Amino acid sequence: MKQGFVLKGMQELGQEELKKINRYTRREFSSDEIYTFSVVLCDNEIDRDNERFTVEALKQLAVLFLGKTGIFNHSMQAQNQTARIYDCAVERDTERATQSGEPYCRLVAKAYLPKSEKNQDFILELESGIKKEVSVGCSVAxxxxxxxxADLKKGGCEHSKGKSYGGKTCCAVLSEPTDAYEWSFVAVPAQREAGVIKSFSGGEISLTELEKSLTDFSGEITLTGAQGAALLNYLENMKAEAEYGKAYRKELQNSFVKCAGITQPGIPPEAMKRVADSMSMEDLKCFEKAYRQKADEILPLTPQLAAMQKQEHPGENAQFKI
Ligand SMILES: [Zn+2]
Incomplete structure (x- = not known):
């Protein structure tokens, strides 16, 4: 998932542009009925994930994004509202160089949407600059x-992303895009800065990676549907295991309260229960064991082997015989 932004709204719509748009519409639209805007989808600069696209990858993405609809369902009443990319090309800025020394290139898409009543609010938001950011999802081979x-899909190498080696910042180079699957608008709060969204795009979710992000990351985290399902499945398993854990704790608590009742008859069981409830598992195990041993001395809870053996020689313990 990458961040892009809206470049500009409402452009002059020439006949050529209109022709391109009408390839995607069910009927012919006139320029008065259509609203268009430009979006920078991504570029070849190193991003905050320390990743960058090759220029070749941007060119391939230009083809893949053609015709793709972007979603803007973040605003309150909006449902299934989309804008469609009808033109997409790599723009080159010869005066600007990237961190890796290449000429700066960016993938600029032109998108349209009908000027319908339900799109009015969205168009207004675009015009006022509220909906500035777009997030872009694609997969690369x-x-x-x-x-x-080194092929980072097969494993790591000795270099760490973000670190400098001989004056060159290490990053992951993304190439051979296979699919461009989404672009959507992000509702942008005024003070929002770049770098607040961590996305786990494509493929299997690494729970370790997710856990790390939840610990270290203060911004928003987005997951794909499949990753959400994987996480849910993991939680279901955890819940089942937690049930076993709970049952074990309950057993320990009951034993502790029972044994404490024998060794400390002055303390009401209710008070002991409250103590047991608030104990850590470690303390509970340790107290339960100590009280159980103590209780066993006072009132053997299980017939002990030694006691049973003694009964075989009644003469020795004759005075205790009932
Ligand atoms: Zn390396």
């Missing part, structure tokens, strides 16, 4: 280390 060229 190749991820390599910018320093040594």
């Amino acid at each position: 190749k991820v390599t280390c910018s320093i040594c060229g």
Whole structure:
């Protein structure tokens, strides 16, 4: 998942542009009925995930994003509202160089939506600059280390992303895009800065990675549906295991309260229960064991082997015989 932004709203709509748009519409639209805007989907600069696209990858993405609809269902009443990309191309800025020394290139898409009543609010938000950011999702076949060229999909190398090696910042180089599956508008709070969304795009979710992000990351975290399902499945398993854990704790608590009742008859069981409830598992185990042993001395809860053996020689314990 990458961040892009809206470049500008409402452009001059020439006949050529209109032709491109009408390839995607069910009927012919006139320029008065259509609202268009430009979006920068991504570029070849190193992003905050320390990843960058190759220029070739951007060119391939330009083809993949063509015709793709972007969703803007973040606003309150909006449902299934979309804008469609009708033109997409790589723009090159010869005066600007990227951190890796390439000419700066960005993927700019032109999108349209009908000027209908239900789109009015959205168009207003676009015009006023509220809906500035878009998040972009795509998958790539190749991820390599910018320093040594190692295939990072197959495993790591000795370089860490973000660190500098001989003056060159290490990053993951993304190439050979296979699919461009979404672009959507992000509702942007005024003070929002870049870098607040961590997305787990594509493929299997690494629970370790997710856990780390939840611990270290203060911004928003987005998951795909499949990843959400994987996480849910994991939680279901955890819940089942937690049930066993709870049952074990309950057993320990009951035993503790019972044994404490024998060894400390002055303390009401209710008070002991409250103590047991608030104990850590470690303390509970330790107290339960100590009280059980003590209780066993006072009132053997289980017939002990030694006691049973003694009964075989009634003469020795004759005075205790009932
Ligand atoms: Zn490397």
